[in-house]
Amino acid sequence: MIDLIVLSGTSNPDLSKQVARALKLPLGDIEITRFIDNECRVYIKENVEGKTVIVIQSLSAVADQYLVELCLIGHALKSLKAKKAIAVIPWLGYSKQDKEFRKGEAVSAQLVAKFIEAAGFDGVISVELHSENVLPYFHIPVIELRTESVLLTSLRSRLSLEHAVVVSPDKGGKSRSERFARSAKLPIAYLVKKRDLSTGVVTVVDIEGAADEKDVIIFDDIINTGATAIRTSQFLRVHGAKKIYFLATHAVLAGNASEQLAKSHIDQVIVTDTIAIAKKRQFPKLSIVSVAPLLSDAIKTL
Template sequence: MKIISGNSNLPLTRAIAGYLELPVVDASVRRFADEEIFVEIHENVRGEDVFVVQSTSYPANDNLMELLIMIDALRRASAKRITAVLPYFGYARQDRKPGPRTPISAKLVANLITQAGADRVLSIDLHAGQIQGFFDIPTDNLFAAPVMSADILARFGNEQLMVVSPDVGGVVRARALAKRLNNAPLAIVDKRREKPGESEVMNIIGQVQDHFCIIIDDIVDSGGTLCNAAAALKEQGASDVVAYCTHGVLSGGAAPRIDGSQLKELVITDSIQATEAVKDAGRIRHLTIAPLLGEAIRRIADESSVSSLFD
């Protein structure tokens, strides 16, 4: 088994390799003068089970092309099996046609990864479960809920917890977390999104008075939804509001927006490498998913159960 990485999230790859007690494969992923991507693998991978760790986060197109070219290089180097490990799967929000003449980009990206030569895919908290069906190869979708629930119980276990879904579509995710938190009660934020990147909170479904509210979501981008939801929950009498999100995209002025909001804290995983603005934010904290990914990789290599990680 070998672990190889693109440039999107080297610290996470090194942490995964450390968990598995393996070195990261020596490879060059660099640019020509015209920004074309060049990949060269400096180790023999013939007959090896190779795991390519690459989040397709910002710059999404560059990181996606790095992934595709690395997979092609490994296939041509006669790797026995190539697993694309995507801690964050970009383009996942374009998983359906919301209007006429719009693409389903998540399916297109799935086709590209498959055609490049990947034999299987491993990801965490896909934006929608049906994306697994977009791939014509085996796909494992891990969940960050066990990591988050352990952190919540360790830090806020003595509070009167309530799990909050930021929209109706996230109720299944919120219910799963609430079950892990000793069947905590559930509330839902009813919001209306006028256009991408902007949201308006309409009302709260559920009694949040005097509860310590945990907002759970898979992706935080602009942070507008979380900030609006936190303000609405505080207006309804919530004692405090903390948000847990798997993928901290946090584009534009999201980090200062979080710092200036009524959120006590935003907790994200290291599926996306943090920018300097995110690192400097006072209310943003990181959880590592390296042990979770490392254990899943070990089980895939050993042909043992991955789903039992979440029993």
């Protein structure tokens, strides 16, 4: 393997430790502190000259803060003459705003890509991008990792798939759900939704395919407020679904999502650790699967 150093930002230190352990490397020495006015200060103590440096940082929760931190690390690495700097960004925050939905809106995904490049990073490794529209905004190599294998392994340890069906929650998730169904060798059904133009509320009105008397698996990239997952589970339960499993790569769990999911019709929520989940946001139905093996395998190919 190349001469490698792994540095961790402050967004997801546990995942960084697991990745370093999988690579049989210690975490590099970096000090990240705050000035009295809350501005970020980065001090890299490691000798990185001529070496490839991996920086692990999710752009979650306080995404603005973590983005600036990541860029400061990248800038410092270049000044220290690192051979190559790779940003490992398990959750690429701001990726939902990948185009101008209304005139006058900032395309934040495009600007974030420019920030990362301007900071001096030579490449990016990310996990399950919210939209492929993000990729053209980067002019450096981007490796996108898929999570269906790790989530499917976890699911199989909990459920016999003999009487299961994958249900696609919406048009945006159709290709993702179909990919998961192919991996699991399972049939797929599609929910039909209708948006109230006056209120913006989306309602499930029908299902194309059979979910009656089936164990239902819903696979999505993000679980944010959980509202969509909860409404979907209510509809599926009414239409005869047995157990309902909601699988998501990125557990944002905004607001009271954890509380609402805990009392929903969903039997099990399985997510990955691309975003650090505080203990207070965890609940009995929640299982967390690590993407550290995926990330370490990708890093080994550099």
